[in-house]
Amino acid sequence: MLVSSNSxxxxxxxxxxxxxxxxxxxxxHEADKFGHSIDYYWIPxxxxxxxxxxxxxxxxxxxxxxxxxxxxxxxxxxxxxxVVPWGGGSGSQGGALPIFGGIIMDMKxxxxxxxxxxxxxTVTCQxxxxxxxxxxSCNKEGFSTMHLPASISCATIGGFLAHRGTGVLSTKxxxxxDMVLSLEVVTPTGEIIRTLPVPRHASGPDLTxxxxxxxxxxxxxxxxxxKLHPQPEAREFRAYIFKDFHTAMSAGAELMRSRxxxxxxxxxxxxxxITHVRKVFNMELAQGSYLxxxxxxxxxxTACQMKYAREIMEDKYQGQDLGSKGGDLWWENKYKFxxxxxxxHLPQAFGTLDTVATFDKIEAVYWAMKNVVTExxxxxxxxxxxxxxxxxxxMLYARFIFEPQDVPKDPRExxxxxxxxxxxxxxxxxxxxxxxxxxxxxxxxxGHLMKELYGPAMPVLEGIKKQLDPNNIMNPGKMGxxxx
Amino acid sequence: xxIDKYTDAILNCxxxxxxxxxxxxxxxxxxxxxxxxxxxxxxxxxxxxRIQLDNPDVIxxxxxxxxxxxxxxxxxxxxxxxGLNLAARADIVASGCAPASIQALADSLMQTARWTVxxxxxxxxxxxxxxxxxxxxxxxxxKIMAKAKVSYQTxxxxxxxxxxxxxxxxPEAAAAAKQFAAVVEKSGAKTVVVxxxxxxxxxxxxxxxxxxxxxxxxxxxxxxxxSLALPWQNPQEVYYLESDFLxxxxxxxxxxxxxxxxxxxxxxxxxxxxxESYTCGEGAVLLPRIDASLVEKLxxxxxxxxxxxxxDRILVASPYTKLMLGKYTSxxxxxxxxxxxxxx
Numbered sequence: 008m009l010v011s012s013n014s015x016x017x018x019x020x021x022x023x024x025x026x027x028x029x030x031x032x033x034x035x036h037e038a039d040k041f042g043h044s045i046d047y048y049w050i051p052x053x054x055x056x057x058x059x060x061x062x063x064x065x066x067x068x069x070x071x072x073x074x075x076x077x078x079x080x081x082x083x084x085x086x087x088x089x090v091v092p093w094g095g096g097s098g099s100q101g102g103a104l105p106i107f108g109g110i111i112m113d114m115k116x117x118x119x120x121x122x123x124x125x126x127x128x129t130v131t132c133q134x135x136x137x138x139x140x141x142x143x144s145c146n147k148e149g150f151s152t153m154h155l156p157a158s159i160s161c162a163t164i165g166g167f168l169a170h171r172g173t174g175v176l177s178t179k180x181x182x183x184x185d186m187v188l189s190l191e192v193v194t195p196t197g198e199i200i201r202t203l204p205v206p207r208h209a210s211g212p213d214l215t216x217x218x219x220x221x222x223x224x225x226x227x228x229x230x231x232x233x234k235l236h237p238q239p240e241a242r243e244f245r246a247y248i249f250k251d252f253h254t255a256m257s258a259g260a261e262l263m264r265s266r267x268x269x270x271x272x273x274x275x276x277x278x279x280x281i282t283h284v285r286k287v288f289n290m291e292l293a294q295g296s297y298l299x300x301x302x303x304x305x306x307x308x309t310a311c312q313m314k315y316a317r318e319i320m321e322d323k324y325q326g327q328d329l330g331s332k333g334g335d336l337w338w339e340n341k342y343k344f345x346x347x348x349x350x351x352h353l354p355q356a357f358g359t360l361d362t363v364a365t366f367d368k369i370e371a372v373y374w375a376m377k378n379v380v381t382e383x384x385x386x387x388x389x390x391x392x393x394x395x396x397x398x399x400x401x402m403l404y405a406r407f408i409f410e411p412q413d414v415p416k417d418p419r420e421x422x423x424x425x426x427x428x429x430x431x432x433x434x435x436x437x438x439x440x441x442x443x444x445x446x447x448x449x450x451x452x453x454g455h456l457m458k459e460l461y462g463p464a465m466p467v468l469e470g471i472k473k474q475l476d477p478n479n480i481m482n483p484g485k486m487g488x489x490x491x
Numbered sequence: 492x493x494i495d496k497y498t499d500a501i502l503n504c505x506x507x508x509x510x511x512x513x514x515x516x517x518x519x520x521x522x523x524x525x526x527x528x529x530x531x532x533x534x535x536x537x538x539x540x541r542i543q544l545d546n547p548d549v550i551x552x553x554x555x556x557x558x559x560x561x562x563x564x565x566x567x568x569x570x571x572x573x574g575l576n577l578a579a580r581a582d583i584v585a586s587g588c589a590p591a592s593i594q595a596l597a598d599s600l601m602q603t604a605r606w607t608v609x610x611x612x613x614x615x616x617x618x619x620x621x622x623x624x625x626x627x628x629x630x631x632x633x634k635i636m637a638k639a640k641v642s643y644q645t646x647x648x649x650x651x652x653x654x655x656x657x658x659x660x661x662p663e664a665a666a667a668a669k670q671f672a673a674v675v676e677k678s679g680a681k682t683v684v685v686x687x688x689x690x691x692x693x694x695x696x697x698x699x700x701x702x703x704x705x706x707x708x709x710x711x712x713x714x715x716x717x718s719l720a721l722p723w724q725n726p727q728e729v730y731y732l733e734s735d736f737l738x739x740x741x742x743x744x745x746x747x748x749x750x751x752x753x754x755x756x757x758x759x760x761x762x763x764x765x766x767e768s769y770t771c772g773e774g775a776v777l778l779p780r781i782d783a784s785l786v787e788k789l790x791x792x793x794x795x796x797x798x799x800x801x802x803d804r805i806l807v808a809s810p811y812t813k814l815m816l817g818k819y820t821s822x823x824x825x826x827x828x829x830x831x832x833x834x835x
Contacts, residue, residue, distance in 0.1 A: 034522070038533060038552035041542070042523035045506070045532060052506050055532065058539035069521045096523060097508045116521040135521075139512040143763035161508035346567040347503035 012065065020086060024068055024110075027078040032069040032116065039067050043093055043111045048101040048452060049358055050422055056353045057418040064091065064105035069116040072133075073191055073199045073229040076112065080227070081197035083110060083480045089491060091482050092223040094166025095137060097158040099359060100450025102170060102222045106484055107491045112227060114165050120144050121230070128235040129188060134165025134228045150235040153180035157345040165228045170448035171220040175341050178263075178396040179270035179303070180236065182446060184219045191230035192218050195476035199229075217471070222448055223482040225475050242270070242303035243313055244334025247326030248295040252276045253370065255296035256393070258324035260366045262300060263396050265319060267312045272300040272396045273337065276373075279390035287343050288336045293327060299337040354411035356425055360432045361445045365400035368440035369393070375435040376405050383431055386413040395445065402445040407432070434459070449486045457487030493578035493585070494534055500575040501538065503568065504531035510562035515768050516555055519788035524552045527562050527572040534579055544579070545588040553579050554593065554781055557789065558657065558774030560739030561767060573774070580659030589659065596780050597660045603649020604667040606674050614643035614715075615680030615707065619687045621810040623647065628686050628810050631832035632712060638835050639719045644678055652701075653693040657776045665701050668693070672703045683707045684715045686828060688736035688809050689776050696740065711737060713746040713808060713827050717753060725834035726755035727804060732793070733765070734808040735774040747808050747827060754831055761805075762796035769793045770807075771815035779815065790819035797822060806830055 011017065012035075024033045034040070044061035045051045051061050065088075070076045083090045089109030096103060105111055114135035121131040123145070130152065132141055138159045142152055154167065156174040166172070168190070173182040180186065190202045202215040218225055249255035255274050262269060275284050280297040298320075302312040320326040343349055351357035360380075364372045373391060380389045384407070391405035407428055415421045433443050433456055443453045443460050458465045465487070472479075472488050484490030494501065504527045511517065516525035523529055533549055536542030542549060556576050563569055583589055589597070603620065614636075618629045629645070636643055652668035655661075675683055683705065685691045694709040710718070731751060737744040751758050761769060771789045772778035779786045793816065797803045805824045807813050816824045825833070 032521075036524070036551070037546055037548040038524040038529065039522055039548075041533060041536070042526070042529035047506065047508065055505075055536065055541075058536075058541045060541070067523075093523070095508065095511060097511075113521065113523065115517075118521075137512050137518075140518075140763070147763045158508065160513075161511035342509070343567055346509050347507050347570060348568040350507075352503070352506065 017065070020082075020088070021066065023082055024066060024079065027082070028068055028070050028075050032071075034067040034069070035065070040064055043067055043096065043105060043113070046096045046101060046103055047099045048104070048450065049356065050425065050452075051101065051104060052353055053356070053421055054418055059418055062104065062106050062108065064111040065108050067111045067113055069113045071116055073193055076193045076227050076229055077197045077199050079110065079112065080193055080195065080480070084196060084478050087478055088480065089483050090480050092165070092169065092227045094135065094163030094169070095158065095161035097161040098166065098170060098448060098450060100170075100444075100448045100452040102448050102450030102482070102485055104451065106451060114163060114227070117229060123148055123150070123235065128237075129232050130235050131230065131232040132164060133230055134168070135163050138162055138164055138167060145235060146238070149238060151238055152186065152233055153236050154183060154186060154233075157342050164231055164233070168219050168228050168231055169222050171446060173395050173446040175394070176270045178272055179268055182395070184216060186233045187215060187219060188232040188234065190215050190218055190228050192226045192228055194226045195478075195481040220448070222450065222486050224472060224486050224488055226481065239303035241306040241309045242301060242338075243309055243331060244299055244301035244338050245313065245317065245331055246297060246299040246329040246333030246337060247320050248293050248297055248329060249324060249326050250295050252296040254324055255298045255326075256370055258320055258326060259298055259300075259393065259396065259401065261319050261323065262316055263398055263401070265315065266398070267316055268302070269300045269312070269316065269396070270303045272298065272401075273392060273394050274298045275392040276390060278388070279392050282390060283344060287340050287349055290336070295327070298326065299334045301334060301338065351406070351408055354414060356409040356414045356421065358407055358425065358429060359447065360405040360407065360429070360436070361402060361447055362405070362433070362436040362441035362443070363395070363400060363402040363445040364439070364441045369400055369403060372436050372439045372441040373403055373405065375439045376403070376432045379431045379435040380407050380428060384409070384428055386410070387428065403441070405432070429453070430456070451485055454485055454487040493581040494537065494575060497571060497575035497578050500570045500572050501531050501535050503570045504528060504572045504575070505535045506532065510565045513559075513561040513565055513767055515557040515559050515561070515772065515789060516785055518767075519792050520785065525555055530556065530576060531572055534575060544583055544586065547590070550583055550588060550590060553583070554590075555785060556775060557768065557772040557778060557785075559735045559768035559770065559772070560774055561735070564739045565766060577657065577659070580657070581661050582659075584659035593658055593781070596777060597655060597658050597663065600650040600654045600658075601663055601667070604651070604670060606646050606648030606671065608644055608646045608674065608678050610642065610644040612642035612644055613681040614641060615675060615678050615683045616643050616645050617683060617685045617690055618645055618647040619651070619685070619690050620649050621814060622686045624814055625810045625826070628813075628826050628828050631826070631828040632686065634832040634835055635716060635719070635721070635828065639721060641719070644680060646674060646678065651690060651693055652697060653689050654776045656697060664697075668698055668701055668703055672698065672705055675705055675707055680707045682715070683709050684712055685709070686712045686810055686826065688734040689773065689811065692736040692740050711744065711746060711808070713750045714744070716828070716831055717746055717750045723831065723834040724755040725830060726757065728757045728759060729804045729806045729830070730761040730797070731758050731806045732761055732769040732812065734812070735768050735770045737808055739768070739774070750827060750831070751806070754834060756830070762793075769796070770809060770812045773809050773811050776811070786815050787819045790815050794820035794822055
């Protein structure tokens with residue numbers, strides 16, 4: 008922010024914002040500004056935990072439509088004020104934090120379901136709708152977005168699009184970028200644009216994908232059209248224990264190569280099988296690696312898919328069958344892992360080192376990350392599971408955990424330790440064919456590694472940013488782009 | 492401080508997003524601060540001294556809570572952010588930081604803490620201020636009792652402590668509760684029946700917590716009417732909106748659903764889900780007098796989720812919810828007593 012909150016210029020800007028969205032939707036209350044100063048990123052949580060001040064926005068704005076978003080952005084350009092879009096605030100990378108103050112554009116007022124197209128099976132909604140609310144509305148009409156992440160109760164559709172989010176059924180239905188047909192976007196200079204109405208075409212580069220994953224640095228997504236699916240007649244799960252993680256991974260990869268189209272596969276390494284699966288399910292499991300998968304759709308087809316999948320698991324890889332109950336337990340408890348009491352929490356230090364690689368590299372990535380964490384930080388635990396599977400590879404959801412006694416009391420030292428783990432682990436992933444993230448995004452957590460990941464391609468991204476956002480007002484300092 | 496009793500809620504809710512979709516006020520005001528995460532996080536800041544409980548913005552935030560309990564019910568571990576909020580309000584009051592408007596409201600409640608008893612019988616029906624204000628709920632109950640040929644007493648009056656408790660005035664709430672308990676005792680009733688779920692919660696949960704043990708059995712009207720095993724049928728299609736107090740504070744009291752089943756009503760699911768609170772802030776008891784605009788938004792949120800707002804028959808357990816929906820929407824709302832009495 009360029010002016011003090013005690014100055015008349017601050018009040019001048021407040022008046023202009025009020026003129027755009029109305030006084031009720033220009034908030035400068037301490038409680039609300041505080042609420043936007045912490046997301047799901049460990050560092051701001053720890054900062055608050057240690058009694059430190061977290062960076063606040065100067066204004067919190069709740070626009071009603073794209074026109075209001077456009078006007079606020081034009082105003083921000085005029086005064087060179089940072090604008091940070093905020094959906095549900097459940098991002099784990101610090102992507103929505105107002106690190107340079109300015110305007111938080113809280114999108115939740117833009118929560119309308121605009122249209123369900125029963126012929127094309129699409130839904131069009133404003134970007135600020137909480138995903139669970141959208142899903143409930145679609146369910147009532149007999150459909151589902153099939154976007155079912157743990158953060159469904161909090162994150163908005165715009166937030167998912169901005170960070171390329173994913174859900175538990177991604178293996179069949181895709182990530183959010185596979186679900187979106189088109190977007191309405193307000194650009195960093197305030198133009199309201201629409202991307203092409205369909206995602207598959209030969210009409211030039213795909214602008215929808217340009218804005219998807221841009222984390223608010225290239226504009227604000229204000230509306231989206233997503234695919235819908237009929238609710239499946241059947242959804243079946245089955246779980247197995249394999250003697251070790253390598254065998255389980257081989258079985259999972261084989262299942263994907265079979266093109267049987269499972270809706271979900273989740274594989275837990277031996278450690279996480281013990282620390283999490285047993286705890287959440289409250290059941291005894293043999294030593295080994297737990298793998299669960301499922302199919303959904305027509306009942307007869309699902310049964311057929313399951314039959315062939317079981318042959319892979321049992322005949323070829325000698326998995327110990329935990330039956331459908333073992334699989335159903337995972338489905339019923341899929342969000343339970345993330346509730347307090349089951350999720351890591353301060354004063355522990357923890358992070359999700361998620362990455363993705365092809366099948367020929369994913370085990371090497373796993374071991375490289377695990378080795379670098381456990382060898383350099385022997386006090387840390389490393390666990391991992393593989394949650395989102397593709398025809399060519401899968402995503403590693405690895406986590407490191409420091410128990411409270413191993414976390415420096417000084418918050419600055421804690422930040423330093425935390426970032427050392429991240430840097431070493433992510434560099435190990437990149438060196439072995441991984442990327443810095445699969446579905447949580449980049450934010451401030453990983454921005455400094457973007458140049459290493461992209462190499463000579465990074466200036467292409469920077470050029471796009473500079474062209475679209477000449478005054479650098481949109482979420483500055485995120486995704487490796489420069490700050491104010 | 493009272494909030495020290497809720498350290499587990501502070502530490503577990505402060506960074507948790509899992510019940511965000513059920514934040515009643517957050518969903519209508521679109522504010523981040525009106526969520527369990529931010530309220531708990533603010534109160535964590537209070538415990539570290541980084542945030543002061545006399546900050547007017549923090550106080551306003553804490554008093555905007557609808558106290559529905561939907562979030563606590565959703566939570567796998569049922570961390571009690573509602574209890575935490577009530578404790579924070581008590582700390583605000585105890586430290587002399589209650590806003591003048593809250594103090595004035597508490598003063599007015601204290602003046603209502605007197606009751607009159609009429610009639611005779613072993614059943615004592617409590618007609619609280621919200622029930623009185625409907626003008627119809629007590630009459631419906633009377634009609635049912637006349638048909639059932641049960642004579643009963645009525646006790647009419649104001650705050651029995653619930654409202655004062657929600658504002659953070661704990662000693663005053665306890666005093667009102669004790670006075671009411673004495674009135675009940677004096678009546679000689681064996682059963683106390685209440686229409687207002689807030690009063691029900693006060694009698695079955697707050698009173699014992701204060702060490703007040705009523706000799707009489709406490710029943711919500713839905714429980715009591717069900718116990719009469721009357722033969723009337725009202726086989727209409729209805730949408731029953733759950734009460735916060737009966738569902739989220741009292742372990743899904745089954746009586747309302749059992750009663751609807753007993754009278755043959757066809758209960759259809761309302762809205763898009765059965766997790767959100769559709770009560771207009773029933774849990775907060777006094778939200779209309781703290782910020783009526785929030786209640787209006789909550790009511791409109793409910794109306795927007797009706798299948799056919801102009802024709803749907805909405806049933807509620809709470810006279811409060813009936814009043815608020817009647818005031819701010821065009822929905823056709825009846826209480827359970829009215830629905831049953833209609834069949835007579």
